[in-house]
Amino acid sequence: MSLAKETKRCPFCQEVISATAIRCKHCHADLSDPAKKAKRNSLSHLNTFRIGFLSGLLFSAILAILAWLQCNGQ
Numbered sequence: 317m318s319l320a321k322e323t324k325r326c327p328f329c330q331e332v333i334s335a336t337a338i339r340c341k342h343c344h345a346d347l348s349d350p351a352k353k354a355k356r357n358s359l360s361h362l363n364t365f366r367i368g369f370l371s372g373l374l375f376s377a378i379l380a381i382l383a384w385l386q387c388n389g390q
């Protein structure tokens with residue numbers, strides 16, 4: 317009874333396999349990716365965002381220094 321709940325169909329060969337399977341026992345397809353790939357994508361997206369933020373911060377700091385130097389010169 318409880319066994320039927322824990323199954324899904326393999327997207328590749330349509331055979332019934334365990335819901336937590338990371339590899340199909342019938343066609344040996346890799347079923348582990350979607351969640352992991354999504355996590356990896358969001359992580360790299362976060363890194364890109366952080367790099368953009370830091371370079372923006374650095375740029376505005378340089379601008380502030382240049383403005384300060386100009387004020388001091390006059």
Ligand SMILES: [Zn+2]
Nearest residue numbers: 326329340343
């Ligand atoms: Zn399969």
